[in-house]
Every structure is written in C-alpha cells, then in structure tokens.
Amino acid sequence: MTDPFSTAQCVGYLAFALGISAFLQKRDGRLKAFNSAQSFAYAVHFVLLGNLPAGSTAAISGVRSFLAIRTRSPWMALVLVLVNIGVGFWVGAHGVGWIPVAAGSVATVALFLMRGIALRLALFGCTLAWLANNWLSGSIGGVALETIIAVVNAATMIRLRRDRAAAAADDATDLPL
Template sequence: MTFYWFAQAVGVLAFLVGITSFFNRDDRRFKLQLSGYSLTIGIHFFLMGANAAGSSALLSACRNLVSMRTRSLWVMWLFLSLTLVMGLSRYQHWVELLPIFGTSISTWALFRTRGLTTRCVMWCSTACWVTHNIWLGSIGGSLIEGSFLLMNGFNILRFRRLQRRGIDPFAAEKQAEKKASEGRLMSEPRA
C-alpha cells in the first residue's frame, strides 16, 4: 500500500466515524464521536500535506472534548479566539471566511446549547464547510461534509417528528444531567 492510499484510507475511516456520530441522541457520545472524527480527519489532512486544515481539525477535536467537561464561557471564548486568530490570519479569499464562521458557531453550540439546537447549529456550520469545500474543489471534503449535511438533516427531522408526537428523544440525556447535578449538590459542604 502506498503512502497516498494509506492517507486516503485514514480519510475513509474518518468518514465512517463522522457519519455515524449524528445518530447519537446523547450529547456526550455525540461530542466524543465528533472528537474522534476530528482527530482522524486531522491526521488525514496532515498525511495529505494540508497542515492548516489538520491543525484546525485537531483544535476542533480538543474543543469537542473540553466542551464535554465544561460549559464555561471563558473556555468557549478561548476556543473562539483561537479559531478566529488562526483562521483570519490565513484567509485569502472571502469564501475562506465560511469555515471560520462555521467553526465559530459550532464552538458556541457545543458550549451553550443542547439536544436538537446543537444539531441544528452544527447543520448550519456544515453548510458553510460544504460550500467552502465545493469552491475549493475538494472532492473528499465535499463528500464527507455533504454526507454530514444529509445525515444530520435527516436526524434533525426525525428528532423533531418525535418531539411533535410528545416523545423527547433527549430524555435519557436530560435525566443523566439532572442526576449528575443533584450529585454535585449533595456532595457540596453545607454552610
């Protein structure tokens, strides 16, 4: 197997990890799998010689993991700042602003939203990346992000239909979050 095909195989692996992430109803598993995708696609970009894209993907992997542990505003602002500094210092054409915007809104969503809202904002972010990748002429990037757009869009509609029927597709996640918050309150010392 040549190095080129090895790099492409890593890209296909990233595609498989990423495409299945939007089936998760649990935000924690969703973010964990999205981190795995970002890490894998980052490695793919580095192997293909696209170092700026690789760096951005690795930053996204870190951001996704950190957003599982904290919803702190200062951490969110740190990742937004890193995204803007790295992106705005390297862009040369207005279309390159789309992924910067997409990454910024997905950073906000991962730290400040939950459930269906997170997925809707991520869908908008993906639309920015698809547009950019088509403009760039990236076949693999366009296919991966296009698939994300379709799969996440399909799941948004599915989750919304469940909500209209009175079924909360994110109920288990909300219960786990409530128990964790009650556990923290019980363990705090009383004054």
C-alpha cells in the first residue's frame, strides 16, 4: 500500500498545486512557466517512486516548457523529442513505460508549434496519457493532478472560446452599415 504522506507523495502534491496553477492561465507564457515548475517537481516525484522513464521525461519536460517560453523553433522541438526518446531507451522504458515518453514528445511538439485552444487540446490528450501512467505508478497526487488538470484545461478552453466569440461579436457590431 502507498503511504499518502511519504516524501514521494508529498512532492507529488507540490506538482499537483503547480499543475493546477498552470492550466488556470489564459496566457500561454504563464502556462508554460508553471508547467515547467510542475514538471521538475514531477521528475523528483517519479524518481522517488522508482519510475525512471516518467521521471526522466518529466525532467526533460521541465526544460522543454522553459525553453518554449523563449522560442518556437521547430528544430528545438525536434531535438527535445529525440532527447526524450533517447533517454526513454537509456532508462529502459518498455511497455507502459513508453506512455510518459510518448506524452512528453507530443507535448513538446504542442508547446513549440501550437497556441491557444489547439495547444491546450493537444496537452489535454497528453494529460490523459499521464493519468494512465500515474494510475499505474501509484501516484496519488499525480492521479489527482491529471484528473483536475483535464477538468481545468477543458474549462479554460471553453473560456478562451467564449472570449474569441465575444471578440468576434464585438468586431461584427463595429461594421459600417
């Protein structure tokens, strides 16, 4: 049985708080900054749980999210995806160990090449993959985090869509008759 107050789980709770904060953000830069901090906490969490593929992917994701604030280079995305896959092989990912590696790779492409709702939709799919990984890893905070992130991210996408619709309606009323 997993001790809900172990060091590993407590670090997972920190990742939980940072992850919720990330997906409450409407601005992409703030989303990426909080996501970077969450990823570093997640890296420690998964290493403490003994899941090296998830810990490695989370560490790479922390670097990735930080770099994605500064650049939108498709070449940087490619390098990070290749590093992620290479580290997956190095730490011996197999079977379900590839779930976080795949999610990290898709999220890398999304963070570098997408914006707005498309970015959040791609990250939503990655959230579902991490949810499966966390369930299989016994990560209490991780399961809670990814479940809440899915809900918060969906709500933020709805808010962004409403904002876009309201702006379009305002633009339509400004047309000369």
